Each structure stands twice: as structure tokens, then as C-alpha cells.
Amino acid sequence: MTKNQNEPFREKIHRIIFEADSKIGQLFDIILITAIALSVIIVMLDSVESLHDRYGDIFYYMEWFFTILFTVEYLIRIYAVQKPSSYIFSFFGLIDLIAVLPTYLSILFPGYHYLLVIRVLRVLRVFRILKLITFIGQAQMLKEALRSSRHKIIVFLFTVLSSVIVLGSLMYIIEGAKSGFTSIPKSIYWAIVTLTTVGYGDISPQTELGQMLAAVIMILGYGIIAVPTGIVTVELSKVEHRIANTKVCSSCSEDIHDNDALFCKRCGNKL
Amino acid sequence: MTKNQNEPFREKIHRIIFEADSKIGQLFDIILITAIALSVIIVMLDSVESLHDRYGDIFYYMEWFFTILFTVEYLIRIYAVQKPSSYIFSFFGLIDLIAVLPTYLSILFPGYHYLLVIRVLRVLRVFRILKLITFIGQAQMLKEALRSSRHKIIVFLFTVLSSVIVLGSLMYIIEGAKSGFTSIPKSIYWAIVTLTTVGYGDISPQTELGQMLAAVIMILGYGIIAVPTGIVTVELSKVEHRIANTKVCSSCSEDIHDNDALFCKRCGNKL
């Protein structure tokens, strides 16, 4: 087998498993997604004790079946790309590897095969493969908005973390171990539960002073949720505005047009 | 009875039960809404054990009374429209059918007559019938904003679902059955309860590591609520901007223009 004959075959494989513009490529994607979904569901069901007792063996064999399937697919992917290392260390390459490792590791360390649910992240590839342009564009927009607001969000998170450390410690001093505030880390955990308005109720203040401070934390948490919301809204609005703006009128240079505009709204020139 | 005499009668019925511009039509609507409200309340009260024991018989007869009433109304509606099939398979046609079925089904499968509360959806027709233009317009606006942000929201929901699957499984491994994390589906349920800041507290982490991961999930959930909010706000703002404008192109009837538009963006005609 010469290299020349080999190349087209490798390229054919590449087109099938990495792209989705051929019939067979789309079929491959649909089978892959079904297999991923099935394997994740099996891992989930296996964790339910009553089902594990009854169907444990079937689940075990199916888990190995899917793991070997995905391992073979992983190896074919390495074979199919021109530069294997660029695939292996890419985001999806690492996900593909992590998606099969737990089964092999579970031979040595039983109990960790539940990590196989990480396979669900492989479905992210669907968005990419099926060339769902709209979804990609929208996801890009969200990512862009979050990326450009990251500095503000870090400042916000640092403020929140400092607050829960100080407030949690105060509650530890006020309430003490009797109400469940047994240590400062636990009190900080409680402060986070309260500030984020989750409110489990497994620990809750019993003294008057503690309840007053808790009320302050709640109102604080209720109010400052406005901050990340405001940040993301403003950034998203800016990103939308920027992306919507690629049309420019060649006659009057008006550069703000709707996506469906065919004529300039200011001078009536054809865009 | 000739067809000629029949037609006007059918039209008259149509005007009464489908429209609300005549006195008798409005009266019909008010009676209908009252009947719907009453029948829903009766189903609710019937589910309260103490009331069921005392007034069960009365509730039973009233339920049948309203069901027969709505069945007759349903048949008249079918009779009144020109093309029955277009009504039967319309949104409100299906709701009208579903609103009477549970009573009949409860003869065969007792206990399911509580599904009658679906009747509450029939009240949605009020907005349409009473020609509450303002409300319709506003509802339209909200729907439009949600519709045009659906791609972003699907991306967001997929991210959230992937996160709770992975985080829930991690918690299952960390906490185990002792703290109530008895299976991965249950742990995913817990992760949703936590991420959405509901926080029942029926299951809550007991180990230090579990509480740390829980704290991360909470802060994540507290933060990412900003994303759907940002999406809807931006879309709503765009819809408002577009609708607030009453400019209609006299040449091509395009009716969505920016406030500062001087020319039609579709055909280039001067506005």
C-alpha cells in the first residue's frame, strides 16, 4: 500500500467522522450522538441501587461495549487527522480521551466509573459538527459577552467572597456550635447558601442577633444579584449592537441597519 | 329547512360564541368565563379530603353538569364554524376537547378527573375574545422577544443541563448514599435544586468537599441567572424599539422600521 493510496482513504475517513456535509458523515454523527446519550443514561441508571441489583451485569457489559466503541473511534480520529498531536491536545480531543478513561481506571479504582457522565460533553461537538450556524453564532455571542465582562465579574466575585468570609465568621461568633455553626468554614458555607438565596435550612440561625444579621445578608444577596445581571445585559447589548452592524451604506456611510435591510434607511441607496 | 335559512342562523351562532362585538356575544363570554372559573374551583376543592367527604356528591354532580355544558358548547362550536376541521385542530379547539375529556375518562380510570384543571387554559381565550387589544399587543411583544431569543436560550439550557449532569455525578461520588445522594439521577435532581437557588434542603451535602462543591454550584447558579435575564432584556428592548414605530412603507407595506428611518429598508421607497 503506497502512501498515495492511503492518503485519500484517510481523507475519506476524516470527512466522515470530522465533518457532516456528506450523507454518510451525517449518519455517523447521528449514530455517535445516540451512542453517547445511551452510554450516559446507562451510567446514570447503574447508579440506582434497585436497577443495579437487577440489571448490573447488563449495564457492566454495555459500559465496556461503549467504552471499546469510543476507544476505537478515538484511535480512528487520531489516525484520520493530518497532525495527530493537534487533535489530541485540542479541547475535544481531551474530552474524547477523558470520556473513555474512567472505565479502564475502574479496574484499578472501583466506583469512579460514574465519571463516565463526562461523556455528555461530547455532545457539544454536535453543535459544531452539524454546522448549526445559528446556534454557533448565538453561543459565540454569549461567550463574547461573558468574556468582555470577565473583569467586572471577577471584581464582583471577589467582593462576594470577602463578604461571605467576614459575614460567616461574624455568624460563627454570634451563633456558636449550638445552632449548627460549628466552625468558620461551615459558617461561610451557610453564608453562601443564604447570600445566593438557595436557603437549604440545614443550618439556620436561632438567636435574635443571628436572625437579624441573616436578614441583612438575605437582603444584600437579593439586591446584589442585580450586579451580574446588569453587567451581562449591558455587555450582551453591546455585542448584539456590534454584530448586527456589518452593513454599511456605500452612498451615505450610514452603518446601523437591521439584518433584513436591503436599502439604506437614510438615503434609500441599495445596500 | 333550506340551506339559505340555515346559513344565517349558523352565522348568528358564530357571532355569539366566537366574537364579542354584540351584546349577547359579550354576555355569552362572561357566562362562559364564570362557568370555567367555577368548574376549576370545584375540581380544586374536591381534592381537599375534608371537603370531599362532606360535599363529594355535590362536587360530582356539578362536575358532570359543567362537563356536559362544555361538551354541548364544543359541539355547537363545531357546528358554527364553516370548516370544522380547522377549528378542531386549532390550539383552542384542542384545549376545548381536552377540557371535557378527563370527566369521561374518569369513568374508566378514576383519579384522573383532576386533570380538568386544564380548563383554566380556556380562560386564555378571554384575552382573544374580549378584544383586549392592549393585552394582546403586550403578550405578542413578549412572545416575539422570547421567540427571537430561543436559539440563545436553547444554548443556555443545554449548557445548564450538561453542567448539572456532570456536577450531580461528581456529588454522587463525593457524598455517597449516606447524605441522601443515593443515585446519579437523584444527585442531578439535587444539582438542579441547588443551581436554580430553590434549595429544598431535603438532600444536602454533609462532607467538607461536598459543601465546597455545593458552594461553587450555588455561586455559579447565582451568577448565570444573569444570562437568560440579559438575553430577554436585550431582545425585549429590540422588539420595543421596532414596534414603537408606526411607520409603514406605502410601496411594499413593510411595517418594521427604525425610528430614524427615512427610506424603506426593503424597497428603498421614501417613507
Next chain:
Amino acid sequence: MTKNQNEPFREKIHRIIFEADSKIGQLFDIILITAIALSVIIVMLDSVESLHDRYGDIFYYMEWFFTILFTVEYLIRIYAVQKPSSYIFSFFGLIDLIAVLPTYLSILFPGYHYLLVIRVLRVLRVFRILKLITFIGQAQMLKEALRSSRHKIIVFLFTVLSSVIVLGSLMYIIEGAKSGFTSIPKSIYWAIVTLTTVGYGDISPQTELGQMLAAVIMILGYGIIAVPTGIVTVELSKVEHRIANTKVCSSCSEDIHDNDALFCKRCGNKL
């Protein structure tokens, strides 16, 4: 005493208790606010059993003292205004009356004197009296934004209410009385607790199907909070924009200027 002499005295009283531009008027306001705050705190403390047992008598006499004080003030207010009926039936006139009634009613119906906390609403007058222009303006803006978004909010609330009725009934059928879903009204209560992300945990689903539906409700609730937020943000933004917009350039008619603008930003003309 002639009417002439009486008039100025009545006007003087009016200036003291209804306005705050004189020294004595401001002093009156400060005393009034202190009295209101004190009387509300006393009602609160009186409800704490241990304090009631020890200081019950003192609280009782102080309550009567404040009630008589506010009654006298109420009568003077009626005397001071030109047209008593316009004061009596105004918002603050009714609040002033309701703020003293519970003490008198508690002679006949003991236990209802706790309603005296309604007095806290009298402090709202502070904002008005002290001529805190900025606060009034801001409150006005918020009210305006909420008022112009009321149609959208009613549509939203109606949708939420229909949803919790249908979802609550479904949960009643799925879970049944064993998990605490003893009736449809109780299940609707649970659905509201869950949809609003409050999550007490006094009632929580036990079956797999119930937990799946609960997860859907939570994610729904987590998502649709975006809707009122979006509505209010957009309206508030419009109100801000409108109010900021009173300056119009006399030369070029540009009407969007900052609050601190002295010159037109488009043509440089003095505003």
C-alpha cells in the same frame, strides 16, 4: 373669636403639620417620625412573649399613649385643612385613620392590636414632607416604569398562575397524599414555592416522576424570572430617557442632552 382671627391660626397649624419649610414644622416632623418609629417598635416587642410577660403593662400604657397622641394629631389635621373631606379620603388620611383604629378595636377584639404596625406606612409621609425632591423624583420614576409595564406584567402573572394551577394539579396526581401533596390547593402552593425558587422543603416530591416534573418547574422558574426583569429594565430605561430629555436646542432642535449640558452637542448653541 372671629373667623378672621381663626383663619390665620388654622393656616399656621397647617403650615406646621402639613409642611416642612419652617423651623417648627421640621421639628414637628422629626418628633412625629420618632413617635411613629417608637410606637411600631413597641408593638413588635409586645409580641415577644418573654418581653410581654415582663413589660406588658408598660407596653399597654405606651400603646394607648401613642394612640391618643396620633388621634389628637388626626383631629388637628382635619381641623387644619380647608376641606376636611379631601384629607380624610386621601391616601394619607386613610393611613392616619387606620393607624389608630386597631387600639380602639382591640377593646372589642383582643389580639388585633398588632395591626398597629400599619403605622410604619405613615413614615412614607416623611419623603413627602421633608421635600426630599430627589427621592420623590426617583420614586416617581420607578412608579412610572412599573405603571407603563403593568399590561405586560399582568399577562406574565396570568401565565404564571395558569402554569402553577396546571403543574400543581399534575403533581397532586403524580405524588399523592403520601409526600405531603394532600390536595390541589396545597400542590399549587408547593408549585408557587418551587417556581419562585423559594423552596421551603416542607413539602417535596418523593417519586422519580415527581422529581423530574419538579426539576422542569425549577428550570422554568429560574428562566422566566428573566421576563419581569426584562420588562422593568426596558421600561425604566425608556422612562430615564424621557425624563432626561427636557432640554431642546433652539437652534437645531436636538432634544437628547445630558442633564449637565449647557451647550448643544450637535451645533454648539447655548441651551
Next chain:
Amino acid sequence: MTKNQNEPFREKIHRIIFEADSKIGQLFDIILITAIALSVIIVMLDSVESLHDRYGDIFYYMEWFFTILFTVEYLIRIYAVQKPSSYIFSFFGLIDLIAVLPTYLSILFPGYHYLLVIRVLRVLRVFRILKLITFIGQAQMLKEALRSSRHKIIVFLFTVLSSVIVLGSLMYIIEGAKSGFTSIPKSIYWAIVTLTTVGYGDISPQTELGQMLAAVIMILGYGIIAVPTGIVTVELSKVEHRIANTKVCSSCSEDIHDNDALFCKRCGNKL
């Protein structure tokens, strides 16, 4: 030692501990931050009983070590600045003092040394010292937005507080002590827990009427979170808009202009 010789030395110290433009200054900052982080972690761990029992002595000595270290640093800071009083009464001067006091006070009042976690606020200085311009700018923006929305937020908070006082009292009358609503302050605490959607579930209404009122409070709380969010979003958007603009008037140096401004709004000069 003459004053002349002393001055440069003092300035050198100042440059090291107050600024971060020299190598040694940056090294000092990194050591300081590490020391702060370590000392806070030690205080936290010391509060965990099992760790306190085993390593209590080590924690005790390390606490004193860090306290003496920070005390020395505090004294050097006072020595290094030109006008000690301006440092001592500045925000960071007070934080620096409060960060060492609890250890000394714990000799007299044991148990209060946990207040040492206040040291975490010293890390705020990092942002300032390391000249993290981007973060400062972003923090400045958030602060600006919150500052200019403070009037609206105070109006909002006052409305929320009045509501929880009135609603809490109503619940106290409706539910009574049997359901845990033992006093008005406790009922107000419950109302805050509910309105902010925290929902511990330690106290929850048992009567039908109480649950109906609770449902109203929840929907209210779910809805009005839109208000602070709307306020902050609008303000943040305005601040962004203003700051995003780099136009500076060459005549009067006014640097806040709209994006479409052609003339200075303060002096009318062409930009």
C-alpha cells in the same frame, strides 16, 4: 542622624510598602498577600474543633506571629508616610489597625480572635497596589453605577422593609405561635426569608390562609427582584456609554461626552 539623611530613607520605605513600581516593592506586596491569605486560613482552620484540638498550639503561635508581623508593618507604614494622621484615618489605615486588634483583645475577651478574618479586606489593597488598571476601572464603573442609583435603591429598600413589617405582622396574627410564628420580629424575619426567595423552611405557614398570603409574598418577591436589577442595568448602561467615550474638550477639559457629540456640552467648543 540629620533630617536630610532620614528623609530619603523614609521615602524609600514608602516606595517599597505603598507602591509597586520597583522590583522590591512588588516582592513586598506578594509576600504581604501570601501572609494575609495564610493568616486568614489559619483563623478559619482553628475554628474547626478537630483541628483545634490537634494543632491548636501551632495555630496560636502562628496567629501571634502574623499579628506581630502586621503590627510592625502597621508601625512602619505610619513612620513612612509624610502625614501619619492622613494614613491612620484613611480606609486602609483603619482596616490595617482592625486587622491586628482582635489578637490583642483576645487576651482580655477570649473567643473574639475569630474577627481576625477581617484581614481578608486587606487584600483589597492588592487591586490598588498592583496597579491593576483594568480591574480598578471596572470596579470604578460598578461603584459609579451603584452610587448614581443609590436614591432609587433606598426608595426600593424602604418599600421592601415597610412591606415585610406589615406582611410579617399579618402572618403573626394569621398563623400564631403554633406554626413557629412566635413573635412579630420572628414573623418579619420569616417574611424576609420568603420575600428574598431564600426559603429556609425552619418556619413555614400551616394554615390555608397563611399559605395563601405566603404565596402572594413569594410572587411579590419573585417579581420585585426585577426592580433593583432594572435600576442597576440602566445605570450601568449609562456609565458604560459615558466612559466608553474618549472625547475630551480641548477648551474646558470636560471629558464626558455622548458618542455623537460634535460640540462640548459645557463650553460649546467644537470637539
